[in-house]
Amino acid sequence: MKKNKEPEENLFEALKLIEKEKGIPTEFMITQITKAIVTACKNSYGGNDDVTVECNRETGKLEARLNKTVVEEVNDVNREITLDEARKISPLANTGDKVGIPLDPKNFGRIAVSTARNMIRQGIRDGEKEQALSEYQSKLQDIVTATVEQVDPSTGNAALKVGKSIAILPKSEQIPGEVLNVGDMIKVYVVNIKSGDKGPRAIISRTKADFVKRLFEEEVPEIFDGVVQIKYISREPGSRTKIAVLSTDPEVDAVGACIGPKGQRVGTIVGQLCGEKIDIIEYSEDPVEFIKKALSPAEVLDVVIDPNGEKICKATVPDNQLSLAIGNKGQNVRLAAKLTGWKIDIRPESGFFGEDDDEDDKEEYIGDGLNDEDIASGDNVESEAGQEEEIVDAAENTVDNQETEK
Numbered sequence: 001m002k003k004n005k006e007p008e009e010n011l012f013e014a015l016k017l018i019e020k021e022k023g024i025p026t027e028f029m030i031t032q033i034t035k036a037i038v039t040a041c042k043n044s045y046g047g048n049d050d051v052t053v054e055c056n057r058e059t060g061k062l063e064a065r066l067n068k069t070v071v072e073e074v075n076d077v078n079r080e081i082t083l084d085e086a087r088k089i090s091p092l093a094n095t096g097d098k099v100g101i102p103l104d105p106k107n108f109g110r111i112a113v114s115t116a117r118n119m120i121r122q123g124i125r126d127g128e129k130e131q132a133l134s135e136y137q138s139k140l141q142d143i144v145t146a147t148v149e150q151v152d153p154s155t156g157n158a159a160l161k162v163g164k165s166i167a168i169l170p171k172s173e174q175i176p177g178e179v180l181n182v183g184d185m186i187k188v189y190v191v192n193i194k195s196g197d198k199g200p201r202a203i204i205s206r207t208k209a210d211f212v213k214r215l216f217e218e219e220v221p222e223i224f225d226g227v228v229q230i231k232y233i234s235r236e237p238g239s240r241t242k243i244a245v246l247s248t249d250p251e252v253d254a255v256g257a258c259i260g261p262k263g264q265r266v267g268t269i270v271g272q273l274c275g276e277k278i279d280i281i282e283y284s285e286d287p288v289e290f291i292k293k294a295l296s297p298a299e300v301l302d303v304v305i306d307p308n309g310e311k312i313c314k315a316t317v318p319d320n321q322l323s324l325a326i327g328n329k330g331q332n333v334r335l336a337a338k339l340t341g342w343k344i345d346i347r348p349e350s351g352f353f354g355e356d357d358d359e360d361d362k363e364e365y366i367g368d369g370l371n372d373e374d375i376a377s378g379d380n381v382e383s384e385a386g387q388e389e390e391i392v393d394a395a396e397n398t399v400d401n402q403e404t405e406k
Contacts, residue, residue: 015029015030023164024130028130030055030062032122033053033062034053037051037053037064037103038051038053041064041066041103045066045078045079046076046077046078046079047078048066048068048078048079050066050067050068050079050098051064051065051066051067051103052064052065052067052100053065063102064102064103065100065101065102065103066100066101066103067098067099067100067101068080068081068086068098068099068101069081069096069097069098070082070083070086070093070094070095070096070097070098070099071083071095072095081099081101083095086099089101089102139162139190139202140190140192140193141189141190141191141210142189142190142214143187143188143189143190143211143214143215143218144162144163144187144188144190144204145185145186145187146160146161146162146167146169146185146186146187146188146204147160147161147183147184147185148160148180148181148182148183148184148185148186149161149166149182150182151180151181151182155171156171156174157169157170157171158171158174158180160186160188160204162188162202162204165202167188167201167202167204168201168204169188169204169205169206172207173204173205173206173207174206174207175206175207175237175238175273175274175276176237176238176239177238177274178206178238178274186206187206187211187215187272188204188205188206188211189204189205189206189208189210189211189214190202190203190204191203191204191205191208191210206237207235207237208235209233209234209235209241210233212233212235212241212243212269212273212278213230213233213243215269215272215273216230216243216258216269217230219260219265219268219269220257220258220260220265222247222252222254222257223245223257223258226248227247227248227249227252227257228245228246228247228248228252228254228257228258229245229246229247229248229254229283230243230244230245231244231245231246231283232244232283232339232340232341233339234335234336234338234339235335236331236334236335237273237276238273238274238276239276239277239331240276240277240278240279240331240332240335241273241276241277241278241279241335242278242279242281242294242335242336242338242339243258243278243279243280243281244281244282244283244290244293244294244339245257245258245280245281245282245283246282246283254282254283255280255281255282258280259280266278266280279296279297279335281293281294281296287303287305287313287340287342288303288305288313290340291303291313291315291336291340291342291344292315294335294336294339294340295315295317295325295332295333295336295344295346297324298317298321298324298325298332299317299318299321300315300316300317300325301316301317301318301349302315302316303315303316304316310343311341311342311343312342312343312345313342313343313344313345314344314345314347315344315345315346315347316347316348316349317346317347317348317349318348318349319348319349319350322346322348325346326346333346
């Protein structure tokens, strides 16, 4: 006949299972159980919380003892014990000593047991939160691979499993045009970690420029090793990205390293970005050269910097390159302006608009460049982060409601 396991052995097996499935360390749970036993004793023995809890991993035994003071005459049965009774437990006990009396949980009151049970459950929840926070913090501002668990058909928001936690990828943070299906494995960028009543949550995205930066760091060894540096990135998700790179080794071609043999490296990244076009250019400290390269694939004949010191310039291109320099709906010059931080006025070589015409009569193509104040203030970043949190809140509530309906 098979011998039943002792309750303590079952307890340790349960703790090992919790550690395996939820990632909560056994030591953490033992601490929570100890606190629960102390609380139960306090409720059952007149407020006496002088308890010793010993855990032996080798034998699988968890023993609890209520400490009482040895006295000649007992005035408080919850805190004191006679010498005769004490010596039944510890033969060498003397008056004034403390003796640990073995505890049997069965003797705890119903309320004490209920309180202890709730404390242990809360300990598990707290452990899950700590584990999730630790897991997220290790990936903050980095890329993680996630599995699509659920997609809301009405909003398009997706619930992703990141490690052992669930994170929400709002539709607005998905690459425009991409379709996510349950079971898909995708890469996401962890923008931030927020703590809330439901525990820590990750703010994730696939639209940030830093997402592209991390993809290049993963795919290009020279970037990971620091031989090639990513200086600036401008991006319109799902459409086009411009990236400026610089080599610290004259023997290494920064642009060629990013493209890779037969375009394999950049091709892998384009695949991750659902076909998004990527322009890789070499960074230059000379703003004229940098602006010329930023406007690629268009050829730029000349760049004239504003003489008043403003970050404004005029770029001249061949007539047949004008539309290429401007790009579809102004995208190329807009991305170039964001990449360089300069406002760019595109003009044709022929002077079609007329150099001598009044300024009011000219048609200019100016990219939305970021000046130093914009970059330093970070106002746009804070605004976007606030909007993302609101979207994530709404998405999490939707997922919670759907889970409840199930």
